[in-house]
Amino acid sequence: PPETRAAAQTRSGPAPVTDVAKLCVCDLLVAQCDVNCCCDPDCSAADFSLFTTCSVPIVTGDNRLCSQKAAVYSLDVEANPPERIFKLTDQVNPSVFCIHATNYKQALSFSSPQMPTSENFDQLLEEFGSATFSAEPDSWNMNTDAQNPSDANETRRYEYGVPIQTADAFLRLPSPVISSWCSDANPAGFLVNQATKCTRSVSVGNCGNIQAVSMLFYIDSSILAVNITVQSVVVQSLNGMRTLLNGSDVLRLPMILDELCINIVLGVSYHITYTDTGEIIEAAASFVLGAINKEALSIQQSFEISFTQVNTKPAPRSGNPGYVVGLPVRAGFRPQGYPFPVEILFNTNKYGQLTILQSTSSQDCLTAQGARTPVLFGYNMVSGCKLRITAAMKCQPLTQTLLDLLKGQTFPEYVASFGNSQAQDVLDWVPITHLQASEQRIYNTFQSSCQIPVSLEIEVKWTKYGSLVNPQARIVDVTATITTTTLKQLPSGRERTIPVTSSVVFTDISSPAEPGYKAWPTINVKLPFDFFFPFV
């Protein structure tokens, strides 16, 4: 249409200024005099007399040209009042390689970029639209064609957080929005483990009509070439008792039976298996079906989605890959009896990992046995209790009790170096070093009294690993130091209270970033050994 074409023509950029006398880089304020800017046309002679120096002493074109015009500005401070001197001179480049002439117009100046119009928009988008500019847009054409597969028939690679696509829309995970009522528009994101609970209004009368309480609604859509299989079905009776059904391939739809509506979906748990390239290869759903009676007006549904990488055991990660502050430090054991450690066994239960004694309100060690708290990355912790020692206590059982108290029932041998270390990568696990220290500085060689452990200090040394802009926390070393003290024999009837402490300290041992400079290339020239024959 003619009006847009006219508009496109008037929308061109301003013409480039090439006259050095008219070019002024320091003239920033419009219609106002810039301070110390000798080339500013808005300044009067009175303004010039107040300047101290010229911020732009010379304006030239490219100084590689053999001869070019130069505008020289200077302040004559000898005169009273100081005045500005403007000279238009010819600057000569004495080098023999100065540019005498050039037949290539864009050689010495920045070219004005093309204004996008409806005609050249596609070509400009091809040239400048990607992450790198291409000088030859035609050579990139083949690449973009090859990267446009028909998405529907091929497996799609997902990135973290991207909604999982199904045949018609996204995989939905109903969740409460603002109020506690279920909203079906919440898509599930890849690798985002979610668990939601929401309320849905359903009654016996319309339980057959509401789609969201029937199993079919949740397994009907296929996740782009992968069908959602039913992994297990648990039936919950009206009084809350749950039974696992044997045959899980029968689809149970809601139906009315004896004034109850049965096979209502109370919970769905999706398990998605993915490969390490981000493709989804398996999807399974576990259902909890229940029943409602006449008086029920709404039910609470719970939904969960979890992602497992193929060929790995699902384990809660404490960071990916570096540890996240506040998440538990993962620890495990090496199975005994194997000549080569195959994999580290660890308990997915939070409390089966690295734990320390938890202080209780009673402060008595013996009554608070068993209370432990998991060690969270980045959180230094100190805990303790008081132990009452009577004369009747024997050394060896007391030592064993205190060791159990400090270390817990299962003190792990290895700590995961990264938050997402897999059990089968043995090199990703750091062994815990055990040290023993004694409280007494002076060692009495005749000491035959017993040493009881009173303190456990776990020092976790971690470093920043990876790129400078996104450093990941990596545990490098874990040392558990048990400090012992002498148990002096008490006269009978007397009691003593000793404090027992345990602490966890996280130390950052990352070395500061150093700049790395590329080494100068060296010339490797070696003369043959008989070069100076016959003199050598």
Added chain:
Amino acid sequence: NSYQLSSLPLQILFYVNGIYYIFYFLATLAMIVYKSDVFSYPDDFLAPDLALLFIMAVLEVLRLHLGSKGNLTEEEAPLGLSLVITVGSVILAVYFLVWQTYVLKADVILNALLLFTYGLESVLKVVAIAAFVS
């Protein structure tokens, strides 16, 4: 020596021209490499410049060979052909003097010297041809 029609100055000039041209070719090639490194020298402009330089080298070899042969054997045909090729060489020298992508001061000096040599040679060739024909 009335029996010797070959022109001695022309032969000397051919010899000097040959040596000078070798220097000219290497210097121009080196300067094109320097220009493509320091300035913005896209392939569309670099290719013609390089191609013409190599064509000029080929023409120069042919021209000097024919001219030298014609002068020594006192035949006007090779000398005349050499004169015709000189016209082509002059055009190429003018290209490198004026129409090249980047003309540096060194280019101007080299090409001016080359053109001066061509001019002198052409005059001497015409004189020699006249001497051979008559």
